[in-house]
Amino acid sequence: MATKLVEEKKKKENRYRLVVFSDSTFEEIRSFTFRPWYIWAILTAISLIVIIMMVALLIMTPLGTLFAPPNYTDSKELLNLREKVLKLQEAADAQSLYINNLRQILSGEVIIDADSSIAQLPEDSIPSVFRIDEDEQLRRTFDLEQQLQSVGLKNTAIEASYQTIASTVLSATHHRFDQFGI
Numbered sequence: 001m002a003t004k005l006v007e008e009k010k011k012k013e014n015r016y017r018l019v020v021f022s023d024s025t026f027e028e029i030r031s032f033t034f035r036p037w038y039i040w041a042i043l044t045a046i047s048l049i050v051i052i053m054m055v056a057l058l059i060m061t062p063l064g065t066l067f068a069p070p071n072y073t074d075s076k077e078l079l080n081l082r083e084k085v086l087k088l089q090e091a092a093d094a095q096s097l098y099i100n101n102l103r104q105i106l107s108g109e110v111i112i113d114a115d116s117s118i119a120q121l122p123e124d125s126i127p128s129v130f131r132i133d134e135d136e137q138l139r140r141t142f143d144l145e146q147q148l149q150s151v152g153l154k155n156t157a158i159e160a161s162y163q164t165i166a167s168t169v170l171s172a173t174h175h176r177f178d179q180f181g182i
Contacts, residue, residue: 011036135167 018032058064 013035015033015035018034019028020030021027022029058067
């Protein structure tokens with residue numbers, strides 16, 4: 001047993017030589033002298049450096065999520081958080097726009113008319129309404145009746161004409177609907 005330990009110790013202390021020759025001239029280019037434990041130390045150091053670099057690459061870049069355990073990140077929770085952030089961003093943008101518009105209105109930079117929303121519509125978007133004569137007569141009669149009722153007078157002749165005009169308008173409307181197949 002003691003002899004084995006002595007032999008192993010001598011093997012560790014043995015020196016080895018690595019010589020690099022030129023292939024064409026067989027001239028010695030370089031010579032290295034080393035012990036076996038130097039090789040193990042150099043290989044271990046190189047391995048540790050490579051491992052440390054790979055771990056740093058995985059930790060400091062998004063590549064780590066590819067190799068993460070399945071429960072490492074809850075994807076549903078991340079999606080919910082992303083959705084909340086987007087909603088908050090939209091709300092913040094809307095509030096910012098509202099505040100800027102309000103500041104412009106209060107400072108007098110923007111003048112708002114009551115009819116500005118109607119005036120800005122293109123003419124094509126407002127449908128033209130074709131009114132028939134009977135309808136106009138009915139409107140005038142109704143307005144007259146409303147004025148008389150507000151004064152407290154009620155005229156039966158106006159009511160009768162109102163009824164006849166209403167029936168005429170209804171029949172004309174039905175006739176027009178029949179023309180268009182409605």
